[in-house]
Amino acid sequence: MSSSIQGARSRSEKNSLRAPSPRIGEKIVISLLFLASAISVGVTIAIVISLFAPLPGFFDYVSPWEFLTGTLWAPSFLDSSFGVLPLVAGTLQVVFYALLIGVPLGLGAAIYLSEYASTRVRKTIKPILEVLEGLPTVATGLFAVFWFKPLIQELTPWLEWTSPFSIGVAGITVGIIIIPLIASVSDDAMRSVPVALREGAYALGASKMRVAVKVVLPAAISGIVASFVLGASRAIGETMVVLLVAGGGSPQLKIGFTEPAGAMTAFIASRATGEIATGTIDYYSIFAVGSLLFVMTLTMNMIAIFFVSKFREVYD
Amino acid sequence: MALGVNPGLFLNNPSSFRPEEAGYRPAILGTIQLIGGVILIIVPLGISAATYLELFADRTRWYNRIIELNIQNLAGVPSIVFGILGLAFIVRGIFDLGFVVAAGSMTVAILVLPTVILASREAIRAVPSSLLDGALALGATRLQAVRKMVLPAAAPGMLTGVILAVARAIGEAAPLLLVGAATFVTFDPNFWDGGYSALPVMIYSYAGRPQEEFHVLAAAGVLVMLVVLFFINSIAVWLRARFERTW
Numbered sequence: 001m002s003s004s005i006q007g008a009r010s011r012s013e014k015n016s017l018r019a020p021s022p023r024i025g026e027k028i029v030i031s032l033l034f035l036a037s038a039i040s041v042g043v044t045i046a047i048v049i050s051l052f053a054p055l056p057g058f059f060d061y062v063s064p065w066e067f068l069t070g071t072l073w074a075p076s077f078l079d080s081s082f083g084v085l086p087l088v089a090g091t092l093q094v095v096f097y098a099l100l101i102g103v104p105l106g107l108g109a110a111i112y113l114s115e116y117a118s119t120r121v122r123k124t125i126k127p128i129l130e131v132l133e134g135l136p137t138v139a140t141g142l143f144a145v146f147w148f149k150p151l152i153q154e155l156t157p158w159l160e161w162t163s164p165f166s167i168g169v170a171g172i173t174v175g176i177i178i179i180p181l182i183a184s185v186s187d188d189a190m191r192s193v194p195v196a197l198r199e200g201a202y203a204l205g206a207s208k209m210r211v212a213v214k215v216v217l218p219a220a221i222s223g224i225v226a227s228f229v230l231g232a233s234r235a236i237g238e239t240m241v242v243l244l245v246a247g248g249g250s251p252q253l254k255i256g257f258t259e260p261a262g263a264m265t266a267f268i269a270s271r272a273t274g275e276i277a278t279g280t281i282d283y284y285s286i287f288a289v290g291s292l293l294f295v296m297t298l299t300m301n302m303i304a305i306f307f308v309s310k311f312r313e314v315y316d
Numbered sequence: 317m318a319l320g321v322n323p324g325l326f327l328n329n330p331s332s333f334r335p336e337e338a339g340y341r342p343a344i345l346g347t348i349q350l351i352g353g354v355i356l357i358i359v360p361l362g363i364s365a366a367t368y369l370e371l372f373a374d375r376t377r378w379y380n381r382i383i384e385l386n387i388q389n390l391a392g393v394p395s396i397v398f399g400i401l402g403l404a405f406i407v408r409g410i411f412d413l414g415f416v417v418a419a420g421s422m423t424v425a426i427l428v429l430p431t432v433i434l435a436s437r438e439a440i441r442a443v444p445s446s447l448l449d450g451a452l453a454l455g456a457t458r459l460q461a462v463r464k465m466v467l468p469a470a471a472p473g474m475l476t477g478v479i480l481a482v483a484r485a486i487g488e489a490a491p492l493l494l495v496g497a498a499t500f501v502t503f504d505p506n507f508w509d510g511g512y513s514a515l516p517v518m519i520y521s522y523a524g525r526p527q528e529e530f531h532v533l534a535a536a537g538v539l540v541m542l543v544v545l546f547f548i549n550s551i552a553v554w555l556r557a558r559f560e561r562t563w
Contacts, residue, residue: 026459030372036364037373040387040433043426047397050404131549134480136487138516139538142523146531230392237394239490240516244523265396265490272403272494290400294393301392305385 051291058082058284067288073251073262075271075285082285084292086251090167090261091236094246097171097257098178098235103228105175106182110224113183114190115212126184133180141244144173149245159258165247168257173245174238178231185230189223189308190216226307233300236293239265264293325536329502330518335529340537343518346417346497346505347486350514353421353507354428354485355478361425362432362481363467363474369433370440371448371462391430398427399494407495415496417505417512423495424488428481435477439470472559479552483545489516515541 059067062082070083109129113122149169153161193216201215217224243266251262268286277283328339365387373380402423406413413419443466451461489497497517505512515537522534 026457029459033364033368036361037368037383040390041383044386044390046405047401050401127553134484136516136541138489138519139542142534142538233392239396268396269490269493290397294397297394301389305388
């Protein structure tokens with residue numbers, strides 16, 4: 001169904017089977033359909049403009065070097081300081097804990113789904129994963145604050161629980177959120193490995209476990225890596241959980257499971273809730289942090305898309 | 317009062333000091349209006365874009381490849397970035413709507429649009445090409461064949477995609493914080509005018525208050541939201557099962 005109208009038209013011209021009517025109405029409808037899909041490009045351009053246009057105003061006040069390497073983020077102090085590293089450190093901690101939980105559990109689920117589960121079990125679990133993926137993060141965040149954090153606190157009395165907020169719990173919660181994403185992308189990758197590869201290994205006497213780990217896993221590695229990258233990108237962009245669980249009031253450059261911490265997304269969300277005046281350095285700082293966030297996730301998504309297209313090329 | 321639900325939860329306005337009387341009325345009304353706007357935007361745009369990309373686009377052309385790559389990328393952009401876009405372009409800037417429901421609708425619609433397009437494309441792809449070829453062989457133009465044969469066959473799948481996107485839109489809080497969904501509103505929202513709130517934003521606001529009673533209220537709000545989402549997702553699953561055809 002991918003053959004194009006352009007192709008069809010050139011063929012008909014060659015055989016002089018041109019349609020008796022030019023069908024201008026159809027051409028208009030098709031151009032409208034094209035416009036609808038081109039809007040997405042417009043959206044991307046608008047995102048880039050809205051993020052990057054205020055940057056000169058911001059960098060008039062803070063040099064880019066100071067912004068990227070400064071270790072103090074204090075936009076509301078009298079002697080304000082805009083070093084983004086504390087926010088980046090918070091975000092990276094969230095990603096670290098999220099991958100710590102999401103990678104083994106997501107990959108385990110994918111191996112089970114693609115190699116061991118019966119069709120019936122698969123047909124039940126896949127839609128549930130889809131629903132879990134779409135669960136509102138406000139709900140997950142609330143669950144983490146009121147139930148999950150006290151539970152972890154009780155289980156780990158040797159840690160110093162001094163703050164009502166914890167970046168570690170936030171990261172683990174985000175990890176739970178990205179399990180379905182990692183599981184479904186990895187599962188797709190592993191299922192696209194040809195059956196012949198598995199049967200070849202079975203014929204040589206390999207056990208099911210050996211086939212899964214030594215044959216299917218390496219063959220699907222680019223798709224699996226893509227799922228990890230997508231998971232990390234989702235963790236970078238997660239807002240509500242980090243805002244609710246990790247606080248984010250006064251970000252400091254601290255590393256630790258039980259520390260409160262600000263992240264890039266949480267800063268943007270908490271800063272913009274108040275009535276904030278256009279043109280102030282405060283207002284610009286939202287766009288500066290947003291630009292950094294956008295560049296980071298865009299890079300990771302491009303890497304993921306590259307990996308996914310790689311495994312498609314091999315087996316299609 | 318085994319399963320009694322106090323109707324005040326749905327009917328009352330929020331209160332900052334009397335949690336026993338505070339409710340979600342403006343937030344629920346705000347979310348209903350918001351989602352109405354989202355549906356009006358994503359259904360025509362999403363389905364048109366998917367139809368073009370799947371049935372009319374020549375994939376060897378550079379601009380079509382850019383559109384495809386672009387949609388894949390948009391699907392991975394963090395939701396808060398869409399909030400920034402909404403703040404700069406819809407609330408202020410070109411559209412200059414101000415902090416109103418319409419701005420929230422547009423922002424969330426743009427956010428979930430890639431989901432709708434990707435799901436609709438999948439639905440169209442599942443329709444066998446023999447349907448299209450048959451219609452073309454009988455002398456239908458390409459557009460006629462698409463409209464009369466392919467789109468009706470793909471409709472249930474596309475509807476499922478729209479429903480899943482709506483489910484996601486209902487739970488989105490982060491971008492709404494930037495485009496003006498206020499955490500404290502005591503009047504019913506108006507689509508084009510005045511302040512508004514939304515269910516997830518209200519829940520977030522209640523959860524952030526120090527008093528224990530408000531936390532219970534936040535939990536009740538989550539429960540309401542999850543019941544709605546469960547209902548919506550069930551419809552999607554039912555639709556898929558009811559209209560799933562093997563060609």
